[in-house]
Amino acid sequence: MAKLEATSGRALRGKCYCGAVCYTVADEFLYAMNCHCSDCRRTTGSAFKPFAGIERVKLGVTEGQDKLQIFGEADGNNTHCRLCGSLLYSVVRDGAFVHVAMGTLVDDPTIRPTKHIFVGSKAPWFNITDDLPQFEGHAAAAKPADG
DSSP, X not given: OOOOOOSSSOEEEEEXXXXXXXXXXXXXXXXXXXXXXXXXXXXXXXXXXXXXXXXXXXXXXXXXXXXXXXXXXXXXXXXXXXXXXXEEEEEETTTXXXXXXXXXXXXXXXXXXXXXXXXXXXXXXXOOOSOSOBBSSOXXXXXXXXX
């Protein structure tokens, strides 16, 4: 992972469950969403994955680089701690961006999720109870879902 390139001056800390992998990321997220797709549910073990997107160069692993477990390719993957299994981030959009799993952030980011995506495949046992817009698939390519 590249060295952190922050322009705002504020960096957030993040880490896995066991603390073997630590990272910093600029508090300059461009978007944040709650993803309900089956892949996000499986990688997190929860009803959905809250994530925040940012340019890949704005995240740097500060400890435990050798403890990373990468599922996928260099330009598209899910990156976990190989010791505890925590999903830390996903490399997306041809390797240019990362989707940081917000639950791994130690510090409070300024951004909050603004929508729910892939609610068409959400867990049937989970009810969305907030007023955020809901999208059947990806928000960039879909109309809001009834919900």
